[in-house]
Amino acid sequence: MTGSLLEVIALNVRDALAAEQGGADRLEVVADMSVGGLTPAPETVAAIAAECPLPQMVMLRCDAGFTADPDVLARLTRDAKALAQAGAAGFVFGFLDGAGVVDLAATEALIHAVSPLPWTFHRAVDHAADVQASWRAVRLLPNLATVLTSGSPEGVGEGLHVLKARAEAGDASIVLAGGGLRPSHVPVLLDYGIRAFHVGSPVRTGWSEPVEWRLVRQWRELVDRH
Helix, strand or coil: CCCCEEEEEECCHHHHHHHHHHCCCEEEECECHHHCCECCCHHHHHHHHHHCCCCEEEECCCCCCCCCCHHHHHHHHHHHHHHHHHCCCEEEECCECCCCCECHHHHHHHHHHHCCCCEEECHHHHHCCCHHHHHHHHCCCCCEEEEEECCCCCCHHHHHHHHHHHHHHHHHHHEEEECCCCCCHHHHHHHHCCCEEEECHHHCCCCCCCCCHHHHHHHHHHHCCC
16 A cells, blocks of 8 residues: 555445545445444445445445354345445455354355455454454455454544554554544554554534535545655
């Protein structure tokens, strides 16, 4: 990555176009942010693809939790096929088992289902029982593009020490910093060598309101200061 990557959460075409106008590099396309983002409809992805050239990383998640039984995996596999046909450039998913350990069987099954498209392991990694062990499990998985992480379930402000440790361990290139990200965090993360940033609520006045391109532009300028 030569410059910084800015990913913006989009719920619809209007969000996507505002993100593009503001200078975003990539979209995370989701539905229902009241539970942290669920799988969107293929029609949403197709509508965005028809209007906006930005790559869409599309959420694969059925509910507010991080576990996946065989029925959930079967559903997400079907969803992934439809979403890829609709224009998804990649996917966002990741699973823990009941003990809070990365569920490699479920995650690898979905990696296989979406192959050869890239994917992001989402913030389930921050909710693992052993964060370091979860990173060791995730970082070598095939076709992994980024790991969306705040370093803590409470957000980036509480997780900066974890993100610093991940960067010092050589993982800066796969960290996508997001979840409670504030402007004041960006210079610190840039100093760590982290170059990918994910924003949702900071580029809108509320989840019921659309993305505002001027706010995206402010973040674009902020993450490019290195």
